[in-house]
Amino acid sequence: MRVAVISAYYKEPRYVLRRCHESVLAQAGNVTHVMVADGFPSSDVDSWKGVIHIKIPNHADYGDTPRGIGAACASANGFDAICFLDADNWYAPNHVETMRIIVEETGAQVVTATRTIFTANGRMLGICKESNGVDFNDTNCYFLTRAAFPACAAWLFKDPRESIRGDKIFWNTVRTGGYLHFHSIVPTVNYVSTFAFHYEMFGEVPPDDSKVIAKLPGRQNFQMVSYAEYKAMGGAGGR
Structure with missing residues (x-):
């Protein structure tokens, strides 16, 4: 299974981008990191192993357009599955393998993962109770097979004024899309939050x-x- 991990990035420091990328490199299987520069490309990324580097103008829509463009490129290039990983977050080493095994065992078209919340200074708050694959699912916690790729249009063709809530719009698109869905209780996504909630x-x-x-x-x-x-x-x- 060829898996594309789509990472929109903006002005994150090099060490943040590197942490994200190294977590993708650590995944088992045939995994490619599609890094989409939202107006401010890092020249360092051009030389990183296992990266498709896409550079687009800044859209100021919280990464929605870069995610949609990255997903479209992954689909056109024959990838079998798409994940999203924002540049300030990172995967546990077993993330993609955990998702892939669930697809093989259940036939799921969408797998959602559990996330661990960290503060910006690296302190772990705990396992997220919000992104549970029932009430909500965070952008970083999807594994979409080709059957669910059409949902990615939601990143691109919504009202631009709704971009601040793009994650909820995408979740609603997936939730109502009729896809066979399975949620993993294993916390394999590490999410840096600055939200009061x-x-x-x-x-x-x-x-x-x-x-x-x-x-x-x-x-x-x-x-x-x-x-x-x-x-x-x-x-x-x-x-």
Whole structure:
């Protein structure tokens, strides 16, 4: 099974990109890392082993367009499965193998994985209770076989104003797509979060500079604000 791991990246430091890439290199099987530069390509990536490096203009849509373009390229080049891995996150060494075995044993067209949440400074908060493959599934936790590739159009052809919630739109597309789905309880995805919601999930008070996706007074669309701003508006936590 030829697996493409799609990583949109923006201005992440080299060591962050390297951590992401090395976790893909560590996967068993025929795995290719498709790294899509969203307007700010790193010349270092050109020389990295096992990488298809795609460079596009910046779209300022939280990585949605780079993911969609990477998925389209993977499909056109005959890959059998697609995963997504944001540049600041990384896989456990057994991630792809775990997903592949589930596909072989169950015939699943979509496999979702469990994730572990880390803070930006590398402290582990715990196993995520939100991305459970029932209520929600995070972008980094998908393994899509070819039957489910059409769902990737959701990254590209939605209302651009909804990009801030693109992960939820994609999850809804997968959830309602009629695909045979299996969820793995093995935590094989490591996710770096700056969201206030995830601190509260583990009984911690969020830092003031953590993020909340909220609707501001007088605004129709969601926006990203700091936890300090959200508290000032009378809110408490959120995503």
